[in-house]
Amino acid sequence: MRRSFPFLALLLTVSVSTAEPQVITIKTLRAQMRYDVADFTVKPGDEVKIVLDNVDDMPHNLLIYQPGTDVLDLAAKLMDKPEEAFKSGYVPNDPRLVARSKLVQPKAKDEFTFKVPEKPGVYPFVCTFPGHAALMNGRMRVSLVTPVLTGLKFALYEGKWEKLPDFNGLSPHRQGDVSDGLIQIKLDDYKNHFGIVYTGKLKAPKDGDYTFSIAGDDGVRLLIDGKTVVEHDGVHAVTEIKSAPAKLKAGEHDVRVEYFQAEGELGIYVAWKGPDFPNTALTKWLHPEASLNGKVAGKQNAGKTGIPLLVGTEPVIYRNFIVNAGARPIGVGYPGGFNLAWDAAQMNLALLWRGGFIDAALHWIDRGGGDQPTMGLDEKRPSGDASVPLAVLESPDAAWPVAEKKKAKALAEGYDWKGYRLDARRFPTFAYVWKGVKVSDRFDTIGAAESGGKLLRTLVLEGAIPANAYMRVAAGNLQPDRDGFLVDSALHVSVSGAKIFGNNLLVPAGAEIKINYSWPDPNATTTQK
Amino acid sequence: MMKFSAFLIISFASALVHAADPKESDFYKITTFDTPLETAMEVSSIELLPGGKLALGTRRGEIWTVSGANAEAAKVQYQLYAAGQHEVMGLAWKDGSLFTTNRYEVARLKDEDGDGRADLFDTLTDKWGVSGDYHEYSFGSRFDKNGDLWIVLCLTGSFNSDIDFRGWAMRVKPDGTLVPTCSGIRSPAGIDFDADGEVYYSDNQGPWHGSSTLQHLKPGSFQGHPGGFVWYDKAPNMGPRPVEPKDKSRMVKERERVKELLPPAVYMVHGKIGNSTSFIVCDTSKGKFGPFQKQLFVADQCFSNISRVFLEEVNGIKQGVVFPFLQGFKSGLIGGRMNENGQIFAGGSDRGWGAKGGKPHSFERVDWTGKVPFEVHEMRARPDGFELTFTEPVDPVSAGNPASYKTRAFTYIYQADYGSPEVDDVIPQITKAVVGADNKSVRLTFDKLTKGHVHELHLDGVKSASGLPVLHASAYYTLNEIPAK
Structure with missing residues (x-):
């Protein structure tokens, strides 16, 4: 899968080894007041080393308590005496403490080793730094069942596939044992174009109903005793977890996991859940969604949803961070299912999409960090990049000035943002000044976005427009289409006087520029070659 | 903004007080307003409007106008004036317009068609950096005696200065010019004036801040956190970049080395006065708020309380004392303002940073009962x-x-x-x-x-x-x- 998914950075490592203490690395999630692992399982009597890696900007700790301890109450009571709490390093004076870290300063780590209590149960853990406990807590499960694969072997195949091949007809490039019993990808020299078959045995503790879950980037297939239980073939990201039930008899079963990687990001996740044990990973990588609740992750993998902003008879404006729209985006949801994000740093249309507008949950729950993905369909960035709308070019074939990656969120040079005005229907007109020219940029809707409707954009330039000034209407794969152009086969654009120069669709900057945007009708006969 | 916090139920000191002893509510009464159910009124700024009305700015980016908040609580009325702003951390009324400070701009909002909702969002300045980090809050003041607005810009992640002028106080001139004014800001959460019009802001415990503080924004000064020193290159009016303070030192010692370093006027002693200092209000009501004329009232987000500050100037440096004043607000206080009747309006939120108050958001009023406490x-x-x-x-x-x-x-x-x-x-x-x-x-x-x-x-x-x-x-x-x- 080529796209990069930000949460891959959050994938965590739980590595198990029989000789050494089991090491569990728990990271704090930056600016979210959460641990990345909120649930893990260990065996009674084992030596366990917990590494608390505080990548956040605030101090955090991790205290594990006996089953049944109300850790939120414990943390709250601590602040009845803030001075004592501070001096104690925020360690409540409570005998139910099992093990704990030190107070870990930002960007620091602490590790502590302890013997897991013999008594099975759910042991809560919590950060007792003031104000953190409500969100920053989790469960350590002490369970006799710590199901891992035995006799795990891998066979690596080279090849360029878009679907899982028949590995039986191929010879492995190399093969060997996976010592720690956890399915994993040892990258070594291989990053693209390979496949791996893992084989091993899994011991079901009793007769009953089990559930197997997989996620992969790219295709994954899980077979038990030679029969496919669940698969997710093809090229895709690890965002989606697929699950399927299986009835197993007590005892050992053959497990076979087939996996291939095309290009770009990679990852594999396999887990199982039994009649009396929770969802437990068989892979070194845990799926971030699975570690929380095993829910299927949707498009909005940031995990916060539930405050969708509904557009009624008036446009709705949302100014906050939006994915691919810079640090100063103005989201506008128009009636009729048209949505856009206008970038007040580049002074340009950043995104167009249709259908649902935006979910504010990412910014309106907790502290509100991060860029919010849009909600609807057919999202398109007509300019392809963070770039300005207007420029003076020596020739129309010249390269369009595009913000350097590290400056993509900075204010565009030569432009001054002037704000916006709402008309009687509450439609905004954005205003800025470029080279002494006062520019206004507004959007009107015609019809509905779902059924052939159009968004009509009007730029008005007042003042002395410099010679050789152009507006870049779109960039990408441009094809003439009916009265205009098709951009990357995803968006139809029409504007009088526009011409294709390389990847750019340019129009000379005049006193008024009118652009129509619409989505190609999938049912219409395409004029594409 | 708020950088430190605790959530829990408040245990009123009253349990320890003799039955006959006076209590805070004998002297200052908190009235809690119901707020519109269709929103979360996470008040982050408050301004007075003509005719006894108020404007409330919220973390969700809304601005509500409120009528009747100075009288019977049940009759208070709200109207949505503007929505979709990138957090409203500053509001200032002038000549029929409401000036807002949001994440990346100061804008003039005006209701031109008289329907009670803003139509004009005219940007006065946006010339400071925003990296996309959620912690880069921007708090704005009212107009100062020269007609300027002041803004204090939180560091990136409250630690670094990744983009222009994070960690600085700036003045916005009436023509929109942005003047770098003080360096050394960390994580501000309030800015206002004393009775003489001197400007103060509140900063929060963290790096280079042993405790939350109340700080005097004296133009040219360095306020303590060196994270934003790189922007002296873009601020010729501020003179050369100061020498770096030494780590693990003392403020009193570093003042001898770093001549621009201005110590906090008051340490809002961490864990005792509060954990997360926010809005500042000066009692200019000429006695309508009781005996503490010209003193400052400084709120705390985490402790959901207001403390009282008396300042004096010694050897050219502002310094003074803080006393506990009033606790028991329903959420974490962020925005506040006093009106000419000596009523304090206060509101806030506990989102992301817990607060003792216990409610997710609040809008409240403080009235002096007319009785003078022995203080x-x-x-x-x-x-x-x-x-x-x-x-x-x-x-x-x-x-x-x-x-x-x-x-x-x-x-x-x-x-x-x-x-x-x-x-x-x-x-x-x-x-x-x-x-x-x-x-x-x-x-x-x-x-x-x-x-x-x-x-x-x-x-x-x-x-x-x-x-x-x-x-x-x-x-x-x-x-x-x-x-x-």
């Missing part, structure tokens, strides 16, 4: 101690007895690590307590004063002439300078 009115530094004045006559016997007072002095480590314990303890002895002729003042003589230390004073043994204890018997004086006379 220390002012506390001034003297070359060999402090002079206290009281709101009511004291009992000369208890007030004149040094044993009625307890004291301690301490400071914080000035360091790049997060926060600091209280260090360098000194236990001064009070050698004399002399009651003034008017029975409303006491001159305390200390055997020693320590420059740069917070001097903590507890007056548990002091009674009023009518036998009452001091309502808030703790005071924390930040002794930046010891007066010569």
Whole structure:
């Protein structure tokens, strides 16, 4: 899968080894007041080393308590005496403490080793730094069942596939044992174009109903005793977890996991859940969604949803961070299912999409960090990049000035943002000044976005427009289409006087520029070659 | 913004107080308003509008106008004036327009068609950096005596300055020019003026801030966190970049090395006064808010309380004392304003940073009941101690007895690590307590004063002439300078 998914950075490592203490690395999630692992399982009597890696900007700790301890109450009571709490390093004076870290300063780590209590149960853990406990807590499960694969072997195949091949007809490039019993990808020299078959045995503790879950980037297939239980073939990201039930008899079963990687990001996740044990990973990588609740992750993998902003008879404006729209985006949801994000740093249309507008949950729950993905369909960035709308070019074939990656969120040079005005229907007109020219940029809707409707954009330039000034209407794969152009086969654009120069669709900057945007009708006969 | 927090149920001190003893609510009453159910009224800024109306700015980026909040709570009315702004952390009314400070701009909002909703969103300036980090909050002031607005820009992630002028205080001139004014800001959460129009902001515990603070924004000064020094290159008006403060030092020591370093006017002692200082209000109501005219009232997000500050200037440096004042607000206070009737409007949220109040958001009002609490009115530094004045006559016997007072002095480590314990303890002895002729003042003589230390004073043994204890018997004086006379 080529796209990069930000949460891959959050994938965590739980590595198990029989000789050494089991090491569990728990990271704090930056600016979210959460641990990345909120649930893990260990065996009674084992030596366990917990590494608390505080990548956040605030101090955090991790205290594990006996089953049944109300850790939120414990943390709250601590602040009845803030001075004592501070001096104690925020360690409540409570005998139910099992093990704990030190107070870990930002960007620091602490590790502590302890013997897991013999008594099975759910042991809560919590950060007792003031104000953190409500969100920053989790469960350590002490369970006799710590199901891992035995006799795990891998066979690596080279090849360029878009679907899982028949590995039986191929010879492995190399093969060997996976010592720690956890399915994993040892990258070594291989990053693209390979496949791996893992084989091993899994011991079901009793007769009953089990559930197997997989996620992969790219295709994954899980077979038990030679029969496919669940698969997710093809090229895709690890965002989606697929699950399927299986009835197993007590005892050992053959497990076979087939996996291939095309290009770009990679990852594999396999887990199982039994009649009396929770969802437990068989892979070194845990799926971030699975570690929380095993829910299927949707498009909005940031995990916060539930405050969708509904557009009624008036446009709705949302100014906050939006994915691919810079640090100063103005989201506008128009009636009729048209949505856009206008970038007040580049002074340009950043995104167009249709259908649902935006979910504010990412910014309106907790502290509100991060860029919010849009909600609807057919999202398109007509300019392809963070770039300005207007420029003076020596020739129309010249390269369009595009913000350097590290400056993509900075204010565009030569432009001054002037704000916006709402008309009687509450439609905004954005205003800025470029080279002494006062520019206004507004959007009107015609019809509905779902059924052939159009968004009509009007730029008005007042003042002395410099010679050789152009507006870049779109960039990408441009094809003439009916009265205009098709951009990357995803968006139809029409504007009088526009011409294709390389990847750019340019129009000379005049006193008024009118652009129509619409989505190609999938049912219409395409004029594409 | 708020960088430190606790959530929990407040345990009122009343449990420890004798039944007959006065309590805060005898003197200052908190009224809680219902707010529209269709929104989360996470008040982050408040401004007074003509006709007794208010404007509330929220973390969700809305601005609501409120009528009737100065009278019966049940009759309060709300109208949505604007929505979709990138957090409203500053509101200032002038000539029919509402100036907002949001994440990346100061804008003039105006309702031109008279329907009660803003139509014009005219940007005055947007020339500071926004990296996309959620913590880069921008707090804005009202107009100062010169007609300028002030903004304080939180560091990136509250730690670094990744983009232009994070960690600076800037002035916005009427033509929109942005003037770099002070460096050294960390994580601000409030900005306002004293009775003379001097500008103060509140900063929060963290790196280079052992405690939350109230700081005087003296143009040209460095306020303590060196994270934003790189922008001196873009601020020629500020002179050369200061030398870096040394890590794990003391403020009083670094002031000798770093000439631009201005110490906090008042340490809002962490864990005692609050954890997360926010809005600032000056009592300019000429007595309508009680006896504390011209003093500052500083809120705390985490503690859901308001503390009281008396300031003086010694050797050209602002310094003073903080007293507990009023607790029991329903959420974490962020935005606040006092009107001409001496009513404080206060609101806030506990989102992301827990608060003792316990509610997710709140909008409340404080009224003086007309009764005068027995409190220390002012506390001034003297070359060999402090002079206290009281709101009511004291009992000369208890007030004149040094044993009625307890004291301690301490400071914080000035360091790049997060926060600091209280260090360098000194236990001064009070050698004399002399009651003034008017029975409303006491001159305390200390055997020693320590420059740069917070001097903590507890007056548990002091009674009023009518036998009452001091309502808030703790005071924390930040002794930046010891007066010569």
